[in-house]
Structures are given as C-alpha cells and as structure tokens.
Amino acid sequence: QKEVEQNSGPLSVPEGAIASLNCTYSDRGSQSFFWYRQYSGKSPELIMSIYSNGDKEDGRFTAQLNKASQYVSLLIRDSQPSDSATYLCAVKGGNQGGKLIFGQGTELSVKP
Amino acid sequence: ETGVTQSPTHLIKTRGQQVTLRCSSQSGHNTVSWYQQALGQGPQFIFQYYREEENGRGNFPPRFSGLQFPNYSSELNVNALELDDSALYLCASSNPTGGWVVTEAFFGQGTRLTVV
Numbered sequence: 001q002k003e004v005e006q007n008s009g010p011l012s013v014p015e016g017a018i019a020s021l022n023c024t025y026s027d028r029g030s031q032s033f034f035w036y037r038q039y040s041g042k043s044p045e046l047i048m049s050i051y052s053n054g055d056k057e058d059g060r061f062t063a064q065l066n067k068a069s070q071y072v073s074l075l076i077r078d079s080q081p082s083d084s085a086t087y088l089c090a091v092k093g094g095n096q097g098g099k100l101i102f103g104q105g106t107e108l109s110v111k112p
Numbered sequence: 113e114t115g116v117t118q119s120p121t122h123l124i125k126t127r128g129q130q131v132t133l134r135c136s137s138q139s140g141h142n143t144v145s146w147y148q149q150a151l152g153q154g155p156q157f158i159f160q161y162y163r164e165e166e167n168g169r170g171n172f173p174p175r176f177s178g179l180q181f182p183n184y185s186s187e188l189n190v191n192a193l194e195l196d197d198s199a200l201y202l203c204a205s206s207n208p209t210g211g212w213v214v215t216e217a218f219f220g221q222g223t224r225l226t227v228v
Contacts, residue, residue, distance in 0.1 A: 090154075098206055099160060102156070
C-alpha cells in the first residue's frame with residue numbers, strides 16, 4: 001500500500017464546474033496536509049495547507065480533511081482552463097520533521 | 113515566485129559522472145529539503161538540512177549527499193550517476209519557527225538532470 005494515494009486521472013471537467021480531487025494516506029500519525037499545483041514542466045506551487053478536521057476555504061479552493069477516514073480532498077469551484085495542471089497531495093508525519101510524502105498526483109483538465 | 117532559486121536549470125551528464133546541484137533558500141528560511149521527481153511521479157524526499165545539519169533522509173543510497181552552508185544555501189551531490197537518476201531535482205525551503213507540523217515548504221524551479 002502506498003503511503004499517499006491519488007487517482008492519476010486525467011480528470012476532465014467543463015469550465016465553470018467544480019473539480020474534486022481526492023487523496024488518502026496510510027499513516028494515522030500524519031498531522032499536516034498540503035495541496036500543490038504543478039504545471040507541466042514546472043515546479044510544485046503550494047496552494048493549500050490544512051491541519052484540522054473540517055473544511056478550509058481560500059478563494060475558489062476548499063480543502064477538506066477527515067483524519068478518521070484518513071482522507072483529504074481539494075475542491076476547485078468555477079474551474080478555469082488555467083487550473084489545468086497536476087495536483088499533488090502531500091502529507092507530513094508527526095515525527096519526521098519537514099519531510100513531505102507525496103502522492104503521484106492527479107492530472108486535471110478543464111475544457112472551455 | 114517563491115524566492116527559492118536553483119542552478120543549473122538543465123544538465124546533461126554521462127553515466128558514471130558526478131554532479132552538483134545548487135539551491136538558494138528563500139530569505140529568512142533556515143531549512144532546505146531536496147526531492148527527486150521522476151516523470152509522471154510525485155516528488156520523493158532525498159534529505160533535509162536544518163541549520164547546516166542533516167536531520168532527515170529518505171530511501172536514497174549514500175552516493176546522494178549534500179550540505180548546507182552558513183547562509184543556508186545548499187548543494188546536492190550525486191556520484192556515479194546512473195541512467196535512473198534522470199529526473200527533476202527540486203529544492204524546497206522553509207522555516208519551522210512555528211513547529212514542523214505547520215511549516216510550509218516552497219519549491220524552487222528545479223534542475224532537470226538527464227543522464228545518458
């Protein structure tokens with residue numbers, strides 16, 4: 001079992017729709033969770049961090065965390081073609097300093 | 113722009129050679145982490161330097177080594193290059209003043225290494 005799992009996609013949504021990206025993790029001791037966006041050929045860009053159960057909203061982005069289910073998600077409202085990228089879920093354990101464990105990423109394609 | 117800069121941006125090396133990659137951390141950040149990202153995969157943690165000391169290492173062989181300088185910039189050295197070392201090498205900087213749990217890491221633009 002991989003430590004952090006994501007559907008590789010591609011996930012295709014029409015412009016203006018809600019894109020839902022999911023991530024599960026295996027270490028129950030994980031304490032912090034991050035979503036990065038990576039455009040093709042570029043480096044990851046941090047878009048959201050979440051540490052507590054529930055929802056966290058930032059503009060069109062909402063991160064959701066459920067530690068009991070070991071599940072974290074990212075919702076993108078009013079999706080735009082510029083949101084087309086690979087979205088990486090990253091998890092940080094309790095005793096591992098700054099080490100991030102990444103999923104393989106979900107490719108999102110927003111069609112005009 | 114994250115303020116994290118890496119050099120060079122692209123590099124081609126021959127199998128068996130050695131390579132040094134460089135990273136300048138964001139101003140005020142004292143921690144640098146290195147990641148390897150193969151095509152189509154998520155980044156894999158290589159190691160981390162905090163205040164010039166290595167304080168975490170991933171599942172990479174000893175031929176991957178590094179150091180951090182007093183100004184918190186860092187180098188990643190890879191000896192005896194193998195074809196499978198071809199990847200995007202990412203440097204991330206952070207400052208864990210609020211504790212490691214809530215510390216966010218910001219990536220440089222990466223170095224694309226091709227081993228032939």
